[in-house]
Amino acid sequence: MSAPKRWLSDGGGATRGERDLLRLGAAHEPPASAKDAVWTALLAQLPPIPPGSSGGGGAGGAGGGKLAAGAAKAAGAAGASGSGGAAVAGAVGGGILKSALIGAGSALLLIATYAVVAPAQAPSLPAPIATTAPDPGARNAPPGPLGRSPASSPIARDPSGNEGPAASPDSVAPVGAPLPAASGEARVAPSSGHDSKGLVGSAGSAAAPADRETRLLEESRRLAEARDALRRGDASGALSLLSDLQRAVPGGILGQEREALAIEALAKSGRTSEARTRAQAFLQAYPQSPHAPHVEPFAR
Amino acid sequence: MTGGPTFKEVYEEQFRFVWRSLRRLGVRESDVADAAQDVFLVVHRRLDEFEGRSKVSTWLYGICYRVARDRRRLAHVRHTVDDERAVDERVDEHADVAAEAERREGFAMLDTILDEMPLDQRAVFTLFELETMGGEEIAAALEIPLGTVYSRLRIARDHFRKSLARVQARERFRDEARAGGER
Secondary structure, three states: OOOOOOOOOOOOOOOHHHHHHHHHHHOOOOOOOHHHHHHHHHHHHOOOOOOOOOOOOOOHHHHOOOOOHHHHHHHHHHHHHHHOOHHHHHHHOOOHHHHHHOOHHHHHHHHHHHHHHOHHHOOOOHHHHHHHOOOOOOOOOOOOOOOOHHHHHHHHHHHHHHHHHHHHHHHOOOOOOOHHHHHHHHHHHHHHOOOHHHHHHHHHHHHOHHHHHHHHHHHHHHHHHHHHHHHHOOHHHHHHHHHHHHHHOOOOOOHHHHHHHHHHHHHHOOOHHHHHHHHHHHHHHOOOOOOHHHHHHHHO | OOOOOOHHHHHHHHHHHHHHHHHHOOOOHHHHHHHHHHHHHHHHHHHHHOOOOOOHHHHHHHHHHHHHHHHHHOHHHHHOHHHHOOOOOOOOOOOOHHHHHHHHHHHHHHHHHHHOOOHHHHHHHHHHHOOOOOHHHHHHHHOOOHHHHHHHHHHHHHHHHHHHHHHHHHHHHHHHHHHHHHO
């Protein structure tokens, strides 16, 4: 049972394409800001270390009671999301990072996730909300298979109210996905409210990895075309390719790339005020984006 | 006091490892900060139980694995494709939009391929090929026999190879179709 050679080592037996991809993966490190950001968020969730407690790592005594942190977080999120404020939910739940780092849409989704798993912690909310959940049950055919619907209602309702389309359609994707997902999805579904057709579409596409792959390739190809156009100096051509792409794949995996390119193309075609507006919106939505430094000049 | 590492020390030394491990176990970019918090909350709670019987990294990996697995079960998170990779990868000041986009397309491709593997294979494959961990260490981290490590690696490699070949074949096909269409 001798150890095999690594694919990335000489004579490891991998093809060039395999090695290229692995090399990229091996070099994937956290963004510079992540460590401090997570630490700050952690501190907010850890119990304060009693002054003068026997030091020694601080983990000891302090760690005990309160650190049903996951639960606390979940409960906080569930509670707050029931009452409406997304940002508040993040903060209250201690998931500071969620609101800080993540686009509001996915924050909501995460919160929803936690709420789903923590029905027990938020027992008081469901009833009134359930009645509010207006959508004519028509949504995902099997309305009842989840038996836990009380938990679902607050989630369903709240995110939709605030933060519509961005996150939800995709979140609902995996109709054919593994079980827990499927039931969760069904519950989150109402959040995307009105565009049920979108749901179905993206559901199909994200469910199977192969489909996702296809979609990704397609997006990637069309983005490359737009990029080429922009490099050739054909800004308006690039813009029209990008808006085609947006129509074709509205919730694309590479949505940020698309938007960053569009902003650049707008600026280059002289539509500077549009570029500025969109750049500002972009930076607000994705302050941590790798594209932020490039988009930033257009926002001024 | 056993003189083991303090929580802060573990955090300082292992944050990057935890982050990488979570990503490689399929936790999305937009979700990884949250997952890392979860991991370190467990670390905080359990640090006293960690008595140096294993390396910190193998102990941590076990926690990462469970956190990633649980998140996978709540699989809706991983389908928020829209914002997924969107958020927050390393900012390289020198890369232009296009280069950065290409890099991220590569990540997305890698994710897609790895997503098709069962988690246990994915763990072995990424620890061995990307983290360059040794077989014994992987066995300890995953609490499986060494033989199982290597057999999973073999299967996972096979899987990876086939998936990548398929992706590349589709890419070629697409390119040709496009070239044809333009004529």
